[in-house]
Amino acid sequence: MQIERTMAIRVLAFVATTNLAYGRYGPPRESYRRLTAAALNDLGPEAIFLSNSTNWGRGGGVVFARLTDATLEAGLIGYDDKSAFIYWVEDED
Numbered sequence: 001m002q003i004e005r006t007m008a009i010r011v012l013a014f015v016a017t018t019n020l021a022y023g024r025y026g027p028p029r030e031s032y033r034r035l036t037a038a039a040l041n042d043l044g045p046e047a048i049f050l051s052n053s054t055n056w057g058r059g060g061g062v063v064f065a066r067l068t069d070a071t072l073e074a075g076l077i078g079y080d081d082k083s084a085f086i087y088w089v090e091d092e093d
Contacts, residue, residue, distance in 0.1 A: 013033045013036045016036065020089060039085070043079070047079060049078045050076070075089060
């Protein structure tokens with residue numbers, strides 16, 4: 001699913017700080033959002049961001065489309081005409 005840059009920052013902070021099998025360690029701190037925003041800075045304003053969730057920011061539980069054989073997975077892919085960024089996490093229950 002394609003998402004906007006602001007949501008990509010939130011998704012990356014969530015995926016980087018969450019135990020997918022057993023829940024969150026706590027809400028991503030603002031410092032994590034600043035770090036994830038900086039991680040995406042090399043991608044230009046026309047960058048496209050994709051994630052495997054169908055429900056980011058829409059309330060309720062987040063539903064993930066599976067791309068691998070892992071029990072649980074979540075991630076972010078971003079790219080523009082010069083660079084690409086992939087952060088993918090797999091977890092098992």
